[in-house]
Amino acid sequence: MNLFYHFGEYLLLLKKTFTKPEHRKIYIKRIFQEAQAIGVESLGIIAIVSVFVGAVTTINTSYQLVASWISDTVIGSIVSDSTILELSPTIATLVLAGKIGSNIATELGTMRISEQIDAMEVMGVNSAGYLILPKIIAALFMVPALIIISMFLSILGGYVVGMYSGVVSPEHFINGAQNSFKVFTFVFAMIKTVTFAFLISSVSSYQGYYTEGGSIEVGRASTKAVVYSSVLILLFDYLLAQLFL
Amino acid sequence: MIEVKGLIKKFGDKEVLKGIDVVFEEGKSNMVIGSSGSGKTVFMKCIVGLFAPESGHILFDGRDYVTMKYGQKKKLHQEIGMLFQNAALFDSMNVEENVAFPLQLHTKMTKGEISKRVDFCLERVNLPGENKKNPDEISGGMRKRVGIARAIALDPKYLFCDEPNSGLDPLTSQVIDKLIKEITIDLKTTSIINTHDMNSVMEYGDHILYLHQGLKQWEGSPDQIRNTNDARLREFIYAAQFTKDTKPVSS
Secondary structure (H helix, E strand, C coil), rough: HHHHHHHHHHHHHHHCCCCCCCCCHHHHHHHHHHHHHHHHHHHHHHHHHHHHHHHHHHHHHHCCCCCCCCCCCCHHHHHHHHHHHHHHHHHHHHHHHHHHHHHHHHHHHHHHCCCCHHHHHHHCCCHHHHHHHHHHHHHHHHHHHHHHHHHHHHHHHHHHHHHHHCCCCCCHHHHHHHCCHHHHHHHHHHHHHHHHHHHHHHHEEEEEEHCCCCCCHHHHHHEEEHHHHHHHHHHHHHHHHHHCC | EEEEEEEEEEECCEEEEEEEEEEEEECCCEEEECCCCCCCHHHHHCCCCCCCHHHHHHHECCEEEECCEEEEEHHCCCCCEEEEECCCCCCCCCCHHHHHHHHHHHHCHHHHHHHHHHHHHHHHCCCCCCCCCCHHHHHHHHHHHHHHHHHHCCCCCCEEEEECCCCCHHHHHHHHHHHHHHHHHCCCCEEEEEEECCCHHHHHHHHHEECCCCCCEECCCCCHCCCCHHHHHEEEECCCCCCCCHHHCCC
């Protein structure tokens, strides 16, 4: 029952969020502000995670492919395929769920308990639209952009580590990566990323927007935002894979 | 004028407001008093639309808020100004942006016009030149004054203040009370003020509503409240002995 109640409330919040904005210019300005917070400020952590994931994948793959009859190009193809199909869209968005999700829930939760959201409502401002819509739109554009950067950095990390550790030559790595690349894989990765971006921003907003109580509840809302977003990312990862692959 | 008829509000099984009828007149400071937990804040939040009542009617100059459509409610909200207990300033915005916020969203004023209006509102609350400060850089009293400036930015017809004196020293409290009274007279607003401060009730109130356990226990003027025979109300208003009339003990 509790699950249905929350799902219903979540849908009602989305309905309120996607109503016509009061002032389009201000909403556009807010989207750029959120794009900065969600996208640009997450670049550092995504870059670090991606480079290391690519590097470790290269070493793991070379460690497992010990047979002499297997070409070295396979390493490049496995690193690139697994990065594009799974590692970047899923692992990077799980990291983003932690960073963006907790940030959104804490911000909205604090605004709720300090009556800032009430103040907006009394002024006749659609607080859900003003606060949440720009976050969702910014996430829908910025998370895919981050994931594309993550894919590039992850493959680059694999390439550099392969080259310096001697497990694969640069030519073999690039040949393998180029030969295995499929447009559909990339399109599927983008479909997953957009879905995950929506889940992270909307679920975290829901947790923060309906915070009740004090600072402890804000912390709880933040934790719930990360946990629920992460679980939903994994669930939808499976569902989308089942549906498209 | 705001008319409240048969207002009932429940949270779960608990009935917090048990059918309140009252009329708040235009251009008057209507003080709502009552002990903590008597339902003052819930009462105010029901009137401004933050809580939906179980039953009853709230009429803003004859317009029933309870039966209004969403669009009509949003328009009516532009006629409402509210000062929250902790001012509820947007901490991502500076003083100027806080005051400009309702103007940017609800008017077609140019940047220059908004800037002039913000300066006017800040001067009105005696805070000229504080435009660029952030809410965390100003004192509690100043935050309340910025909250008032934001509340009057759209020239409201109805002004709500939830415990405007809480957390303030007596002198700052007086400044805030005086300011609310002046704004009520100047803008002819229907002002509703939730307060525990009996000095401000006696000095600035025109009409007093006393709530007890979700019910209207008493209503009247400051003169009437001084001579009331209601034992519970007398106990409440004289609990704080240090009213303005109290003379210091001579040595």
